[in-house]
Amino acid sequence: MKADAPAIPRGLLRRLDEDAVICAEGYLFELERRGYLQAGPYVPEVVLEHPEVVAGLHLEFWRAGTDVIEAFTYYGHREKLRLIGREHLLEPLQKRALSIAQSVAGSVAGERPLVAGNICNTNVWDPADRATDAQVAAMFDEQVAWAAEANVDFMIAETFSFFGEAELALASIRRAGMPAVVTFAHHREEGLRDGVLLDEAARRLEEAGVDVVGVNCTRGPRTMLPDVERIRRSVSCHVAALPVPYRTTDDQPTFQSLGETGAHGPPGDRSFPTALDPFTCHRYEMAAFARTAYEMGVRYLGVCCGAGPHHVRSIAEALGRRPPASRYSPDMSRHYALGSDATLRRHNQEFVEKL
Ligand SMILES: [Zn+2]
Numbered sequence: 001m002k003a004d005a006p007a008i009p010r011g012l013l014r015r016l017d018e019d020a021v022i023c024a025e026g027y028l029f030e031l032e033r034r035g036y037l038q039a040g041p042y043v044p045e046v047v048l049e050h051p052e053v054v055a056g057l058h059l060e061f062w063r064a065g066t067d068v069i070e071a072f073t074y075y076g077h078r079e080k081l082r083l084i085g086r087e088h089l090l091e092p093l094q095k096r097a098l099s100i101a102q103s104v105a106g107s108v109a110g111e112r113p114l115v116a117g118n119i120c121n122t123n124v125w126d127p128a129d130r131a132t133d134a135q136v137a138a139m140f141d142e143q144v145a146w147a148a149e150a151n152v153d154f155m156i157a158e159t160f161s162f163f164g165e166a167e168l169a170l171a172s173i174r175r176a177g178m179p180a181v182v183t184f185a186h187h188r189e190e191g192l193r194d195g196v197l198l199d200e201a202a203r204r205l206e207e208a209g210v211d212v213v214g215v216n217c218t219r220g221p222r223t224m225l226p227d228v229e230r231i232r233r234s235v236s237c238h239v240a241a242l243p244v245p246y247r248t249t250d251d252q253p254t255f256q257s258l259g260e261t262g263a264h265g266p267p268g269d270r271s272f273p274t275a276l277d278p279f280t281c282h283r284y285e286m287a288a289f290a291r292t293a294y295e296m297g298v299r300y301l302g303v304c305c306g307a308g309p310h311h312v313r314s315i316a317e318a319l320g321r322r323p324p325a326s327r328y329s330p331d332m333s334r335h336y337a338l339g340s341d342a343t344l345r346r347h348n349q350e351f352v353e354k355l
Contacts, residue, residue: 009112012154012179013211016238017329020319022154023060023116023181024067025216025242026307028075029273031057031195041276043084044076047097055095058104062113064309065316066302069154070116071101073145079124079138090113094143099152106190109324114204116156117147119172121185123163127194136165147178154179160219161354163196166205174209181300183216183240186227187254197226199234206235214240217257217304219279219290220248240300241293245281245311255279255305273305280306283314290315 015021018223032039034086036046036053047054058069073094098117105115125136141159147155155178158167166182171178182205184192191197196204202213214237215227224243246255256272258279261263266275290301301319303311309325316323333340337348337355 007261009114010310012114013021013238014056014112016212016299020116020294021067021318022065022312022316023070023240023242023300023302024064024066024307024309025070025074025302025304026314027054027057027070027072029305030307034272041080041084042075043080043086044072044074044093044097045084045086046090047072047076047093047100048089050101051096055100059108060309061197061307061312062104062108063323063325064312064324065321066113066303066312067104067154068116069101070118071097071150071152073097073118073147074120074142074158077122079122079145090133094146095150098147098152101152102150102328109355113154114155115151116181117178118156118158118242119143119167119169120157120159121161123172125161125162125168127164133164133168137161137168137172141175142171144172144176144178152178152201154181154211155183156347157186157304159183159265161187161193163192163201163204163219164194166201166207169208170205170208179211181212181214181240182210183214185218185243186215186224187218188257192349199230202235202239203261204229206237210237212238212240212300214242214298214300216240216242216302219246219253220246220255222292223250223253223283225292226287228293228298229296232298238300239298240302241289241298242300242302242304243286243289244304245306246310247281247285265283265292276306281311283310286311287314287318293319294319325336 031037031046081090101115105113127131145290155173160166206211221243224297228241252258258271266317313325337352
């Protein structure tokens with residue numbers, strides 16, 4: 001055991017009761033940007049092709065302050081692999097992602113981070129076709145079983161835009177006896193795609209035994225906050241809030257609906273997913289969101305698609321922490337022109353108005 005680590009790492013619920021839990025997400029977007037998987041199908045093939053890159057990103061997020069190493073199985077499910085003709089890679093991909101997460105968690109200094117397994121929207125479930133219940137439950141069960149085998153600390157079930165599918169995900173996790181964090185992805189309509197309003201959806205999952213319920217993905221800080229407030233008011237269990245770091249608005253409340261016009265606009269009429277850069281939130285906006293949500297009583301916080309380590313570090317610092325990467329947090333007092341350090345050259349400081 002490492003010298004500075006507590007004898008027994010704290011579990012998810014204890015950490016939530018004592019303080020807050022930060023969870024970095026957004027692996028799919030970040031690894032697409034870096035050229036390791038394809039926008040569109042969005043399948044995490046990088047897990048098998050470049051496991052060292054996935055491990056490196058886990059480590060970067062850990063240095064920035066994440067408490068959770070989330071195994072990168074997002075969209076590594078049967079339906080997505082079928083889409084790219086690689087269903088035979090399902091089990092190796094899932095198991096490899098889990099083992100990468102465990103090995104990173106075991107390699108870092110201090111208290112061992114939590115390792116989470118992941119299941120998500122299958123794109124198979126259809127409220128009008130109840131035969132898909134069994135099909136989807138089987139997909140969840142096999143993934144949850146691999147995560148249990150890999151000794152994860154808890155399961156994340158995320159980005160559900162149908163209440164009914166989230167309910168199936170929770171049931172699968174409960175059958176395996178693991179703690180469950182379930183988050184909804186709220187699109188433009190008032191409620192979820194099967195008509196259930198968010199507060200009711202959260203309440204029903206709490207009744208079904210969820211440990212943490214909330215929202216992730218789709219909405220930026222500004223348009224996610226009212227949802228978070230609504231959910232916080234409607235349940236007594238812990239609440240999760242993991243926005244995308246994009247400047248969504250009342251007219252364009254989701255990152256899928258953000259759009260720009262102009263001569264150099266994106267192909268098509270949407271900026272999603274590959275031309276969202278001009279809408280990106282800076283680190284201080286993400287910190288402000290985390291602070292506001294925390295004050296509201298929300299204890300499970302993070303960032304989804306679009307997240308960079310600087311966003312995560314900023315949230316950690318807003319919660320009063322100093323993760324390893326805080327060693328390099330900004331110190332503009334030592335900037336050659338904008339700084340105030342006594343040893344700086346005056347002619348550069350005087351140049352500041354012309355910068
Ligand atoms: Zn996302």
